[in-house]
Amino acid sequence: MLIKVFGSAVFGVEATTITVEVNIDKGIGYHLVGLPDNAIKESSYRIAAALKNTGYQLPGKKITINMAPADMRKEGSAYDLTLAIGILAASGQIKANDVGDYIIMGELSLDGSLQPIKGVLPIAIKAKEEGFKGFFLPKENVREAAIVSGLDVYGIENLTEVIEFFEGKSTLEPTVINTREEFYKTLDFPEFDFSDVKGQESIKRCMEIAAAGGHNIILIGPPGAGKTMLAKRLPSILPPMTLHEALETTKIHSVAGKLKDVGLMNQRPFRSPHHTISNVALVGGGSFPQPGEISMAHNGVLFLDELPEFKRDVLEVMRQPLEDREVTISRSKFTITYPSSFMLVASMNPSPSGYFNDPDVPSASSPHEIQRYLSKISGPLLDRIDIHIEVTPVPFEKLSDTQKAESSKEIRERVIKAREIQTKRFESNKSIHYNAQMNTKHIQEFCKLDSTSLQLLKTAMERLNLSARAYDRILKVSRTIADLENAENIEPHHISEAIQYRSLDREGWLG
Known part of the structure; x- marks a missing residue:
């Protein structure tokens, strides 16, 4: 007897429906075809034990299972439940006339219980698109898949529950989640707040500009100056994610298996990998590619602490994704x-000793040592970072000040207003949402300068020997500063402020 059941395979952040054809005939043998990996090939042992421990058995006949399309590689243990239901239905041990109306996925334990799987959100989206009635999956993953409305999502604990549902012996209630309610639930309660930061008003200003325009930023300063503290608070002033961004971000984390009983992600991700990370772990890859840290930071912040300590080849692979x-x-x-639209926030010490070339600090490094240390970061990578800013230690008077600093909520309100101006500006272009994403064509259209501003920028370019890419970055940052002031045109003081934020390009920066 031939039975068709349906599962799904995830490639990148998109799912493809897999038809599992189970045929039982005279003879003996278990034949699994359709490019399964080792985890799927081993499923016969898990299925046999799970069936026996739930009162059924693996039929002693010739079982042929084809996973179509047969030229596409399938991987993982998530097909255990799909294969088990197919074998039971094909051998006549259960009646499952409407089994073809559902996507069935889950990893079986030997006692018939189910283990969580990866990538259920893309699978649920695809199931809805293709008109499936429902989706059976492990209970631990149910909130993730229930984000998709118009699809009955059943969270199950064991094999018996699915069998009894198809045989009509019991009913299952689909899990329903109000996506919008879930999305807005914890939107305005950031873990870290800028009110905790004493002093550093100029750095907070830089952070506000970076957040308003989505610009990459690097903080340079000695140990204890507050670089990490400031970076961790950046997500608290970023605009709230839109529903589309939240779904996109949740989908990536679902594929990576990083969602733990979470429905929709409504906080922008903040990823901070250690400097020993490999290039594959950073950008993604492997024999069966998985998303890396830059994709996990999509629509959020990627924080690279102590940038020169990262291997040079690891940093260089970020060049293309940053563009x-x-x-x-x-x-x-x-x-x-994989999408990887993230804000890069990097921090670094100015020298191996951690301090600037300062005669008052006995352990300060020489200009030559500082130059050698900075050369660990390539020019092309620094060109892709819009804002370079020096972070100096906070004086005692500021540290001991009991007055509360400006909160993240107040800063975020200004950032949101600036982003609204940018959204309106780029409403005709679906791929661009904020200033940092502008290409040359948009820069020419939206970053027109008057003669004074043009002369100011020309002088800076010649004195600092800036590249064409740095020229573009200055214009983008200037446009953001103008947006924060609700100014229609870029003015000379916007340009001069943006030029100040190119510390590593300035002559004499090394002392």
Whole structure:
């Protein structure tokens, strides 16, 4: 007897429906075809034990299972439940006439209980698109999949529950989540707040500009100056995610298996990998590619602490994703693209000793040592960072001041207003949402300068020997500063402020 049941495979952040054809005939043997990996091949042992421990059995006949499309590689243990239900239905041990109306996924334990799986959100979205009636999956993943409305999502604990549902012996209640309610629930309660930061008003201003325009930023300063503290508070002033951004971000974390009983992600991600990270872990990859840290930071912040301590080849692989806001991983038989539109926030000491070239500090490094230390970061990578800012230690008077600083909520309100101006500006272009994403064409259109501003920028370019990319970055930052002031045109003081934020380009910065 031939039975067709349906599962799903995830490639990148998109799912593809897999038809599992189970045929039982005379003879003996268990034949599994359709490019399964080792985890799927081993499923026969898990299925046999799970069936026996729930009162059923693996039929002693010739079982042929094809996973179509047969030329697409399938991986993981998430097909255990799909195969088990197919075998039971094909052998006549259960009656499941409407089994083809559902997507069935889950990893089986030997006692018939289910273990959580990865990538259920893209699977649920695809199931709805293709008109499936419902989706059976492990209970731990149910909130993640229930984000998708118009699809009955059943969270199950064991194999018996699915069997009894198809045989009509029991009913299951689909899990329903109000996506909008879930999205707005904890939107305005950031963990870290800028009111905790004493002093550093100029750095907070930089952070506000970076957040308003989505600009990459690098903080340079001695140990204890507050670089990490400031970076961790950046997400608290970023505009709230839109529902579309939240779904996009949740989908990536779902594929990576990083969601723990969470429905919709409504806080922007903040990723802070250690400096020993490999280039594959940072950008994604592997024999069966998984998203890396830059994709996990999509629509959020990627914080690289102690930037020169990262391996040079690891930093260099970020060049293309920083420009294109996506990373493409190619293998011999397929290509996967992961989105990676993130804000890069980096911090570093100015020298190996951690201090500037300061005669008052006995352990300060020489200009030559500082130059050698900074050369660990390539010019092309620094060009892609819009704002370079020096962070100096906070004086005692500021540290001991009991007056409360400006809160993240107040700063965020100004950032949101600036972003609204940018949204209106780029409403005709679906791929651009804020100033940092502008290309050359948009810069020419929206960053026009008067003669005074043009002369000021020309002088800065010649004196600092800036690249064409740095020229673009200055114009983008100037446009953001103008947006924060609700100014229609870029004015000379906007340009001069933006030029100040190119510390590593300034002559004499090394002392």
